[in-house]
Amino acid sequence: MFSKKKQKVDNSSSNNSPLKKTSQTPSIISEDVRMTGTLISQGEVQLDGRIDGDIKAEHLVIGSTGVVEGIVEAKSVVVKGKIIGTLNASEVKIQHTAHVNGDVLHDTLSIDAGAVIEGSLKQRFEKENVELINDKSKPSVSEVKVLLKEDDASGLSFTNKKAVEKK
Numbered sequence: 331m332f333s334k335k336k337q338k339v340d341n342s343s344s345n346n347s348p349l350k351k352t353s354q355t356p357s358i359i360s361e362d363v364r365m366t367g368t369l370i371s372q373g374e375v376q377l378d379g380r381i382d383g384d385i386k387a388e389h390l391v392i393g394s395t396g397v398v399e400g401i402v403e404a405k406s407v408v409v410k411g412k413i414i415g416t417l418n419a420s421e422v423k424i425q426h427t428a429h430v431n432g433d434v435l436h437d438t439l440s441i442d443a444g445a446v447i448e449g450s451l452k453q454r455f456e457k458e459n460v461e462l463i464n465d466k467s468k469p470s471v472s473e474v475k476v477l478l479k480e481d482d483a484s485g486l487s488f489t490n491k492k493a494v495e496k497k
Contacts, residue, residue: 354373355373356373356374356375356376356389356391357371357373357374357375357376358375358376358378359375359376359377359378359379359381359396360378360379361378361379361395362379363379363380364379364380364381364382365379365380365381365382365383366381366382366383367382367383368383368384368385368386368400369381369383369384369385369386369387370385370386370387371386371387371388372387372388373387373388373389374387374388374389374390374391375387375389375390375391376391376393377390377391377392377393377396377398377411378393378394378395378396378411379395379396379397380396380397380398380399381397381398381399381400382399382400383399383400384400384401384402384403385398385400385401385402385403385404386403386404387403387404388404388405388406389404389405389406389407390402390404390406390407390408390419391407391408391410392407392408392409392410392411392412392413392428393410393411394410394411394427395411396410396411396412397411397412397413397414398411398412398413398414398415399414399415400414400415401415401416401418402415402416402417402418402419403418403419404418404419404420405419405420405421406419406420406421406422406423407419407421407422407423408423408425409422409423409424409425409428409430409445410425410427410428411427411428411429412428412429412430412431413428413429413430413431413432414431414432415431415432416432416433416434416435417430417432417433417434417435417436418435418436418454419435419436419437420436420437420438420454421436421437421438422434422436422438422439422440423439423440424439424440424441424442424445424447425442425445426442426443426444426445427444427445428442428445428446428447429445429446430445430446430447430448430449431448431449432448432449433449433450433451433452434447434449434450434451434452435452435453435454436451436452436453436454437453437454439451439453
């Protein structure tokens with residue numbers, strides 16, 4: 331007479347679906363927490379504990395007691411603590427209490443006096459703004475070749491055509 335319908339539970343989307351940012355509250359990992367593994371967050375993470383593994387976050391603040399041993403990838407990172415591994419972020423701020431042991435890949439970088447960095451600093455790829463300059467007043471390649479052939483036999487001297495014409 332009375333029966334409950336069984337509902338299907340879809341477990342396939344739980345592991346493969348992207349995380350969604352649900353609040354503006356930062357995730358806080360306090361001093362007494364030590365984690366092993368990968369931490370992924372779509373929002374801000376405040377790390378005062380230790381993570382042995384990689385971190386991927388939108389914004390990351392590594393407090394003065396925070397330690398990361400692994401790869402850090404974020405849009406922006408403020409380092410007050412210690413990173414042992416590669417740091418890859420658009421905006422990097424390394425404060426005076428920080429110790430970074432590894433490469434730092436960045437778009438913008440600020441380093442306070444007193445910070446310790448053991449590794450290389452590499453600016454990530456910049457957009458190249460290449461513009462074609464089509465200036466009619468400049469001589470063409472063929473004109474430059476002619477000037478070079480007319481010049482000294484050694485080919486090492488150049489003539490300013492306009493200066494020669496004025497004489």
